[in-house]
Amino acid sequence: MSAAVAKPRPASTVVLLRDGAQGVETLLLKRNKALMFAGGLWVFPGGAIDPQDLEAAGGEEKAASRLAAAREAQEESGLQPCVEDMLQLSHWTTPVVEPKRFSTWFYVAPVACDGDVVIDGSEIHDSQWILIRDAMQGHEHGDLGMFPPTYLTLVYLSRYQTVADVMTGEAETVPAEVLPVMGKANNEMVLMLEGDAGYDAGDASKEGPQHRATLRDGYWQYVVEDVEENFPCFNGKS
Numbered sequence: 001m002s003a004a005v006a007k008p009r010p011a012s013t014v015v016l017l018r019d020g021a022q023g024v025e026t027l028l029l030k031r032n033k034a035l036m037f038a039g040g041l042w043v044f045p046g047g048a049i050d051p052q053d054l055e056a057a058g059g060e061e062k063a064a065s066r067l068a069a070a071r072e073a074q075e076e077s078g079l080q081p082c083v084e085d086m087l088q089l090s091h092w093t094t095p096v097v098e099p100k101r102f103s104t105w106f107y108v109a110p111v112a113c114d115g116d117v118v119i120d121g122s123e124i125h126d127s128q129w130i131l132i133r134d135a136m137q138g139h140e141h142g143d144l145g146m147f148p149p150t151y152l153t154l155v156y157l158s159r160y161q162t163v164a165d166v167m168t169g170e171a172e173t174v175p176a177e178v179l180p181v182m183g184k185a186n187n188e189m190v191l192m193l194e195g196d197a198g199y200d201a202g203d204a205s206k207e208g209p210q211h212r213a214t215l216r217d218g219y220w221q222y223v224v225e226d227v228e229e230n231f232p233c234f235n236g237k238s
Helices: 051-056 060-077 132-140 148-157 163-171
Strands: 007-021 022-033 046-048 087-093 102-110 124-130 174-176 181-185 188-192 208-215 220-226
Touching: 007 060, 007 148, 007 181, 022 060, 022 132, 022 148, 022 163, 046 060, 051 060, 060 102, 060 124, 087 148, 087 163, 102 148, 102 163, 124 132, 132 148, 132 220, 148 208, 148 220
Parallel strands: 007 102, 087 174
Antiparallel strands: 007 022, 007 046, 022 124, 087 102, 181 188, 188 208, 208 220
């Protein structure tokens, strides 16, 4: 008898952006390493949707996700994105094998370049404005621990040169619905995405196209090989 699949908890996050001298920068927050969930990892501001968010949104979950993302940004960083300026990037649902699951809306929003970041020193222990490409490299070199959705969102946004480019491009893009499937190959944890040969069967060892993130040496490596064009990839290639 198979174990019951945990129901995903509604949540949301917002990728705060500003233009830096060398390109687009994003705000990353480091969670307290003592926390049971995502302790010590670098994240975007975000969290679960509260009953108050749902009430303010008239019970509509997606609308509530916008309010929750803006509220969490203010609570965790002291920065307040304008809800009307936020654009949805994607929607991620935690793999069914995980005991703790989330249904998470990912938004992106510009913020004033001169805004002061204020963290609570409790749930959030550190923060940094960082070039998107530097954040990617920091993770790839093992210096910035992240969950796959955080890293792959950075990969996705690295195609843009300015915040205006991001907002213009994403206003015309259909947000991706992402439901990863967990597996193992060569004793490594693999997160398979749609288009991967092993996605439907949950078999990471299956030969064929690869669209996956593999946990190797403490960080995630994103691989896209021979994926059909109808499966969108985070790096824009297939």
